[in-house]
Amino acid sequence: MEVQAITRNVRMSAQKMREVVRQIQGLPAVRAQAVLAVVPRKGARLVAKTLRSAIANAADLKEHKKEYSGLRVDRLVIKEALAQTAASYKRFTPKARGSAGPIIKRNCHIKIVLSDE
Secondary structure: OEEEEEEEEEOOOHHHHHHHHHHHOOOEHHHHHHHHHHOOOHHHHHHHHHHHHHHHHHHHHHHHOHHHOOOOHHHOEEEEEEEEEOOOEEEEEEOHHHOEEEEEEOOEEEEEEEEOO
16 A cells, blocks of 8 residues: 655755655655654755655544555555656846846655555
């Protein structure tokens, strides 16, 4: 059984977020929470929030859906953790001699899939 949570349009580049997401790939969910608690990056807080949401989704499904009644919340493992690119904001800053320089403010989506197998 699989459960997922997605956080969309996070104001951080996917490249920076992937460095955090790679650290928890394949870990048990409880251990991943402990790892994210000590990582000193902004991305770690956002990934931890998404992970808490995925665990809550699993608990909610177990409570309300009969086909998920065998789901063990304490045995959940991170099957997939992704940081994908989202739409970017494009801005311009003034440069010398009347020209303009581009500024790209990048966003990303965080997706965490938990499995009990």
